[in-house]
Amino acid sequence: MYVHNGCMNSGRTLELTPVDAATDACCEPSGQPTIDTYEAQLRASVFKALADPNRLRLLSIVKGSEGGEACVCDLTEPLSLGQPTVSHHLKILVDAGLLHREKRGTWAYYSLVPGAIERTTGLLESL
Amino acid sequence: MYVHNGCMNSGRTLELTPVDAATDACCEPSGQPTIDTYEAQLRASVFKALADPNRLRLLSIVKGSEGGEACVCDLTEPLSLGQPTVSHHLKILVDAGLLHREKRGTWAYYSLVPGAIERTTGLLESL
DNA sequence: CGGTTAGATTGATGAACTTCGATATAGAAA
DNA sequence: TTTCTATATCGAAGTTCATCAATCTAACCG
Numbered sequence: 001m002y003v004h005n006g007c008m009n010s011g012r013t014l015e016l017t018p019v020d021a022a023t024d025a026c027c028e029p030s031g032q033p034t035i036d037t038y039e040a041q042l043r044a045s046v047f048k049a050l051a052d053p054n055r056l057r058l059l060s061i062v063k064g065s066e067g068g069e070a071c072v073c074d075l076t077e078p079l080s081l082g083q084p085t086v087s088h089h090l091k092i093l094v095d096a097g098l099l100h101r102e103k104r105g106t107w108a109y110y111s112l113v114p115g116a117i118e119r120t121t122g123l124l125e126s127l
Numbered sequence: 128m129y130v131h132n133g134c135m136n137s138g139r140t141l142e143l144t145p146v147d148a149a150t151d152a153c154c155e156p157s158g159q160p161t162i163d164t165y166e167a168q169l170r171a172s173v174f175k176a177l178a179d180p181n182r183l184r185l186l187s188i189v190k191g192s193e194g195g196e197a198c199v200c201d202l203t204e205p206l207s208l209g210q211p212t213v214s215h216h217l218k219i220l221v222d223a224g225l226l227h228r229e230k231r232g233t234w235a236y237y238s239l240v241p242g243a244i245e246r247t248t249g250l251l252e253s254l
Numbered sequence: 255c256g257g258t259t260a261g262a263t264t265g266a267t268g269a270a271c272t273t274c275g276a277t278a279t280a281g282a283a284a
Numbered sequence: 285t286t287t288c289t290a291t292a293t294c295g296a297a298g299t300t301c302a303t304c305a306a307t308c309t310a311a312c313c314g
Contacts, residue, residue: 020189034205040180040187049181050174050251052302060167063263064151064159072261078161085303103192106260106311121248124177127187179272196279199291214292233281233290 007016007126035127043123049096050120052081059098062110069102162254170250174224177247181206182216186225188236196229196238 057079062070076086090110093099098116102109184206189197203213217237220226225243229236
């Protein structure tokens, strides 16, 4: 005999009738509040930026670089990727709010946005 | 006049000749150690599991559920997704080491793997 | 001015991903 | 056994993504 806290409502409407509540009933609508669709999309967009090995290495190299910044030419070679591809990945990291871009002369320097990592871990801890 | 710490080696070979070292030279190979390709792939696979809004909501709902666990039927309705799709997302979260699956009777209960969130934030902080 | 160089943008290609409907499996009840 | 139910798996369709070659832009130099 299996104990089950409910779950007989596959394909019923949202309101809970007394009958439903009395039966073997189902699906406690959860005790704690959960993130809504919009929040989920916002957070997923950040994790999407982190969901690529080359982008993680970019963050790692920038973080470990002297002065906390690196230009594209510092990043192309260790990744064995073409310059357009590296630029593309960097743009994704900038758009996600993880990297900061500063142009000095012909060079573009990338650095970690202060607090970005902490803010991102917060997105996980507050799920 | 712009100060630049180097970067004239676009399209040269790997070894650094004395000439290269003497010139305006480039690309300090970075001061700190960075994660290697394999580590980057491992970490990216976890973030890939988090890079979908519906999977973030699954984690959120499971975390907020009474008893810390939820079955598939608890999860299908709030996501407005078909049951096969929810099962598919849950499998990805289990494979990433974020969710634990336990079958009791006909039902499958999913719960957060203890310490999984903390371990994941560590993947970011130790970049 | 023209020439050179760092970096960004565009367009195309192939791979990976999300979703669904249909089907399969496994357990419980009759 | 047969039937029903919860979940998993399969196969296909449509979308998104990573990568590259080619091109464009902007800044420097002569």
